[in-house]
Amino acid sequence: MTNGGLFSVPGLRRLRVMTQKELLQLFRDVALMVFFLYSFTGDIYLAASGVSMQLKNAAIATLDADYSFASRELASRFQPPYFQPAGSVADARQAIRRLDDGDVMAVLDVPPRFQERLQRGEQVSVQLQVDTSNSVLGFLASSYGAQIVGKYALEAAAQREGLAAAGGIAGPVVEADTRVWYNPNQNDAWFMGISELLTVVTLFSILLPAAxxxxxxxxxTIEQLMVTPLTxxxxxxxxxxxMTLVILAGSAIALFGVLGPLFQLPMRGSLVTFFLITALYVFTTAGLGLLAATVARNLAQVGMLTVVILMPMLLLSGAWTPIEAMPPWMRGLAWISPLHYFLDAAYGILLKGVGMDLLWDSVLAMGGLGIVVFAAGMRRFGRQFG
Known part of the structure; x- marks a missing residue:
């Protein structure tokens, strides 16, 4: 009995039959399908709508020891959308207590004789105490606070020198003309939604083949398959x-059912290119799932191994920390993470609208990694069951 090549008529027929078998087995697993549908819909919606790395309405209290017009004017500058006034505190102890309780994120401390020293042209310091338990938001709060105080100080100096009445500050003025590309409104939902979509694709690319x-x-039944003419x-x-077909369908649901209509994700590039690259990425990552399957003895172990594989891929992808900011020994590991290349391709296509002329290196790297990993998984499978 001849086996036939993969692309011969008998080989293609076997491929079709085996693929149908895998799809039927997957669709019969109700719990897994519910998890799959939730991950590509509800999970992505929650990530896009509920997670934000921007500073919005941070509660700020004022410790005003001057009780002057100038101190009230400065405190009034801390307004939405970045800050939300949260009343005043009587002393430093109460300020620390409100920071400890999480009642406020920052406390503006205005010293005595603030207005008097400003009018005399003396140097005066204003303290901004910031809760930096969340380092990103804490850094943003301190940065925005410094900008507000700096602008107020410049206006106060100009007013004291009588420059405001003269029509503005004399001398050359440097203005920063900032142009925001690809995400002009700096919409967190776009970044978080795409990031979560790629995470979910990675999760199921490992989990489904391994399961x-x-x-x-x-x-x-694996022993029964090994005694058939199938290689x-x-x-x-x-x-x-x-599994690639199923994950592509899930990605389409996420893009056209969640991110597009609910968050107006632009999808500027070729969606055909995006889905082709996604298919390549699923093939690449599925090899890791097959390797995990040769080690795991049951589905519980598959779940644990999936987490072990997934977390380093996410942390080394560059989504949260630029590769250039990583320790030198981690940068080399980042370059062998397939998610790093998929991340560049996905953001490039969906937000920037770039094509294969700029993505060919990422696609080539993903393809190379996929061949190596899939071959390793197939070799280990053959040794285990051959």
């Missing part, structure tokens, strides 16, 4: 094809 393999091992590749590849 399918371990399910075969638990039921004892190891013809057993493993349909699993990857089936």
């Amino acid at each position: 399918a393999m371990v399910r075969e091992k638990e039921r004892g 190891s590749f013809q057993i493993l590849f349909p699993k990857v094809v089936a």
Whole structure:
């Protein structure tokens, strides 16, 4: 009995039948399908709408020891959208207590004789105490606070010198003309939504092929498949094809059912290119799932191994920390993370509208990693069951 090549008529028929088998087995797993649908809809919606790295309405209290017009004017500058006034405190002890309780994020401390020293042209310091338990938001609060105080000090100096009445500050003025590209409104929902979509794609690219393999091992059907005319590749590849089709469908639901209509994600580039690159990425990451399946003995172990593989990929992808800011020994690891290249491609296509002329290196790197990882998984599978 001849086996036939993969792209021969018998080989393609076997591929179709095996792919249908994998899809039927997946759709019969109700719990996994519910988790899958939630991840590509509800989870992405929550990430896009509920997670923000911008400073919005940070509660700020005022410790005013001057009780002057100038101190009240300065305190009134801390307004939405960045800050939200949260009353005043009587002394430093109460200020620390409100910071400890999380009642406020910052306290503006205006010293005595603030207005008097301003009018005399003397140097005067204003303290901004900031809760930096969340380092990102704490840094933003201190930066915005410094800008507000600096602008107020400049206006006070100009007014004291009588420059305001003369029509403005004399001498050359440097203005910063900032142009924000690709996300002009700095909408966190776009970044967080795409980031969560890529995370979910990565999760199921590892989990679904591994779960399918371990399910075969638990039921004892993998040995039955090995005595058929099918090769190891013809057993493993349909699993990857089936899971790729399902993940592409989930990605389409996320883009056209959640991010597009609910958050107005622009999707500026070619969606055909995006889905082709997503398919390549699923193939690349599925190899890791097949490797995990050769180690795991049951579905519980598959879940644990998926987390072990997923977390380093996320942290080394550059989504949260630029690769240039990582320690030198971690940068090399980041360059072998397939998610790093998928991240560049996805943001480039969806937000920047770039094409393959700029993404070819990321695609080439993903393809190379995919061949190596899938070959390693197939080799280990052959040794284990061959």
